[in-house]
Amino acid sequence: MSSAQRLPTMADVAERAGVSPSTVSRTLRGLPTVSPEVRARVEKAARELNFAVSRQAASLVTGKTGVVAVLVPTLNSWFMGSALSSLGPLLRAAGMELTVYVISDMSERTAFFEHLPARRNADALAVFGFDLTDEETVRLDDLGMPVIYVSQHAEGRPSVYVDDVDGACKATRHLLNLGHRRIAFAPTVGASGFCFSSRERLLGYRQALTEAGIPIDDDLVVTMSLEDRRGITQGVGKLLSLREPPTAIFAEMDELAIAIIHSLRKARIQVPERISVIGFDDHQVAEWTDLSTVAQSPSDMGRLAGELALQLIQDSDTGHTRHIVLPTHLIPRGTTAPPPVPRREGDSEDERA
Amino acid sequence: MSSAQRLPTMADVAERAGVSPSTVSRTLRGLPTVSPEVRARVEKAARELNFAVSRQAASLVTGKTGVVAVLVPTLNSWFMGSALSSLGPLLRAAGMELTVYVISDMSERTAFFEHLPARRNADALAVFGFDLTDEETVRLDDLGMPVIYVSQHAEGRPSVYVDDVDGACKATRHLLNLGHRRIAFAPTVGASGFCFSSRERLLGYRQALTEAGIPIDDDLVVTMSLEDRRGITQGVGKLLSLREPPTAIFAEMDELAIAIIHSLRKARIQVPERISVIGFDDHQVAEWTDLSTVAQSPSDMGRLAGELALQLIQDSDTGHTRHIVLPTHLIPRGTTAPPPVPRREGDSEDERA
DNA sequence: GTGAAAGCGCTAACAT
């Protein structure tokens, strides 16, 4: 079991191998200036002693910590899980550690930006999906390390994100092309004030409607919290109680779309026969539940963010202001269909409860 | 933006405040032996210089790294997301960092256990949901730090987990109590050879059947991979093509249950009228989709694991071999119901395709 | 190709 025994140091390895500590250091870092036979001896000694280099001591002199930090609003979402599941192994392969700062409420957020615990404890920071204030962004600027913005953009700073406006546009256009004219948008809210780009998606929704010459109706935009189920039922109720209810709902994310569909079906409103529903993400469950959606790839984002981070650590000037924009794809599936009664422009009298 | 400027050291703060570095150290660590006025001066200087203590340097002398490491098979699951979302802020509040080792395939697993990168780089390690070999467990023993096993148990080592056998028993008994006699069990497989306790849940399933005097039929146990949808359709097909198909399916986890239900409904087999389905976890979507399930609380597990880790770091003897077993709860919802034709013992001739 | 020596930034005795 674990015990407080002293761990072997480089000096121990050196002694055992009959060389100097410097040589051990050189060997273990794979520097070429070590003769093969000495290298072998050192490696053997290190293995026998179960030696591991102390990052702490090393970083004290190199100035590099060997860790990449990420700042995330939650870990409990498909998006973050996928992104970090690709980022983690990538960093590992590069010999880096991943430290995670989870900020789940406002007080944690304030504390983070006040103390900046990542300072001096990481070589780069990747900030995921926060809707940062200008002050917060500026605060990160003097963190003394490269900061990469992921699933969001910051002007003049390296960013990796999808074109949410465009993606939302695609979703909305798909509904329009099916013949829908009354299309609702359902954004969500998170606790720590973060946004998985709901703002941008709203923009795309509006843009597509405007393109199609359809007036914006703010009654059709209903925020629903994923935290409690009541919220969703109420939100859906709000839409169903409109004088002219929507024939289609565009949910900000798949999880919400699933919940909305369930709420509708419980109320015996058939999807997609009566109301179409489309999500955003292409979450795993979207496939299982045959949900139409707009796909984005968080694992690609994680990977690209990681690569960018490593690159910036090596040379903080390259790609200093680089923006990587990833594509989105419409995935039409079984929850979208033409509206119940095909309507032409102008005959909006034709109504059904 | 970020730049390579030298970060201020304690000496800088000391100079600015007109005191010695030791005093700065004492002040910043909140030791009581500092006069209020000096404390104020030091804090002011530190703030002005935007100073942050280097964990690296501190840990070099204290021997504590100030980080808790976790080893996880993936981050892309409801379970892990929930667990770490509670563990993270807890550690943060204790002034600790969280570093994450994601091991998503066999080669990464091998590499981890060979090099043990956490050695010397953390004060404690929490291992989540792996089905470790004895060798691996022993290897972790001489990591030189407390190791906490979460969502699994290791004999004689601190562990936090739910009684999966009991939970699975509850799920199975619920189906039995509804009158089901042909009950299938659907485990999943993950990539890195980890198991979210599928083994234990199988045991519980069998135990409940045995209790009820129902013979075990291995044809009713069909492993389904969540990675691809085909696998699920095929798995469901396997069950439906049995000479005597099940009237109920117990899925190892909610995600799988959802996929199975969808597969059944697509095939026009009504759930729960024709076949009942129950999951395990009480995943968020379980509520949205009205899935019967057995609840466990990964956030409780994360929290308890974190608390145990902190405690073991302080005093590696306390609770050295402590096992914390968390409860599970049956959550009956809309996907379980009595079987289509109530059957009594003996009249198993009464059959319907 | 290898060793000796000088720190990296901090904390922990020990003085005062």
Place this chain on the structure above:
DNA sequence: ATGTTAGCGCTTTCAC
């Protein structure tokens, strides 16, 4: 209550 001193374990000149 504060300052002085001596390292923590490693990397990095600089000699050889």
